[in-house]
Amino acid sequence: MKGIVFTEFLNMVDVCFDAETVETIIVEAKLPSEGAYTSVGTYSHHEMISLLTCLSKRTGQSTDDLMRSYGRHMFGVLHAQIPPNDPVRCSNTFNLLSEIQSNIHAEVLKLYPDADLPHFEHTRLEQDTLLLKYRSERGMASFAEGLIAGCIAHFGETISIERTDSPGSAGREALFTLKRIS
């Protein structure tokens, strides 16, 4: 998992909670990296799970809720990294989400060939409905849900999100049905 996911997570904890919480969960999580993350490094996703678990214990919020919050926060960070002249940047929720797999991830892989990215498959059912299927061995469907919510909020659109997890997938596979509400 790329380091930016960790550095931004710790930034969010710092802002939403406090600096002591950051240092505490790092100690409690017993991380191989000891939390010395750089945004361009690569770290095991187990460290993220450990950090989320420790934060959950400390704050009383579920890991799913924390992942959703983090997803919303992370959307802004990732969106800022889309080049200014890329039309997807100023597009809309459906167009941007439809470009994740074919465009955005393709560009990420050019810069970081070793990046292990989740798989997003989209289907445009009707003009107002988009199906987005998430698959990743890391089981972070809630993080994906937060990213989608962050995207909708960014474009200021009114779109409902319905999440259906595949049975027994434990967040590794989920179908999101997005409906634009006029």
Next chain:
Amino acid sequence: MDQLEVLRRRIAREKRARECAEQLLELKSQELYRANQVLLTAKIEAEQASIAKNQFIANMSHEIRTPLNAILGMVELLDDDNLTLIQKKRAMVIREAGVLLASTIDNILDIGRIESGAMSVEETRTDVRKLFEGIVSVFRSSAEQKGLSFHQSVDPALPTFILLDVTKFKQIATNLLGNAVKFTNSGHINCSLKYSVAASRKEIVFLVEDTGIGVAEDKVVEIFEPFKQSDNSITRRFGGTGLGLSIANSLAMLLGGTITLSSRPGVGSTFALCIPVTDLVDNLSPSSPNQMKGSSPFIRPPKILAIEDNPHNQEVLCGVLERLHAHAVIAENGQAGLDLIRTNPNRFDIILTDLHMPQLGGVELAKQIRRMGLTIPIIALTGDARTSTRDECLEYGMTDFLAKPFQINTLRNLLLHHLHSLVATPDCMDANKLPY
């Protein structure tokens, strides 16, 4: 955990992160350096391959032009022998096939020159009506043989002389007219040369209109690209490399002009070549290029040293120079030629020399002759038609350059140009006239 401890931990963590980032940066720098080395090696290899490819094409061109020169030269000499009608027709077939082959080789070389930006514009004073008539006459007879009606016209407003790159104009016009004849099976071909003056811009417009197969709208751009014809069946039905129009278009742009096309499939096409020109107010009579038969244009037979290692081309040179009323001595390589000159430096009026020869090549020969302080004109006659070769010849003291296969008339005009002190009627030559 108190605030101080939080701060201490954060600083320690940030310090470790910075160290990690520095190590990563170092690692990536090394990777980048290695990748650059690989790319540099690949670039050098690609450049070497490109040089080898160009050398191969030049060698192949030379190897094809050398025997082709013998074929075309002999056929041209045959033309004046007392042949029967059927023999003349057969000789014409050989000649036309040879010219087509020479043109294909030229096209392949031209694409390389255009791609490398090595082609330059060489404008000379040109009698444009005569040029037009010369180009059109060849295709008028081909069109009439196919049963097509052929109409031609020249704008009366056209000046007699203009500054023009004749070689490139001929190449473009020949391509456009050749295509019109090739792709028209019935109806007519109209060819005209117009003169347009708008503001300070003066243009000649060479128009070719035919009732041929035409080009679909979506293929109009494509047919100007190299190796493209409007569809693959064209290649099967009509042949061709698909280079002609692309080269014509590139040459037109090089001359500051354009080629436009309006066409409808099954109805016909109109190609318009527009080239900006400078007209010249000049009443000098144009050259008389086709006076080979009859009396000699020289006050005495020019003494020519012709250096050529290929036995067939030696025969061609002997025949051609005899036709031109010259006295020729053949040397089989540069060393033999140099020995003759050393024996009597003033024996010859001009030297015609091949370039690639055993023992001593043409360029080295020219260097040695110039080192001897001799100013005798030296003309390269070579199958290596590259501009770089021409430049090299001129740089090392040669006076002029003629690529094989050449026409007798072209060589004749070169001799008239460089031996003007021996020309019987100097008024047919002037200092500005070049051998075209």
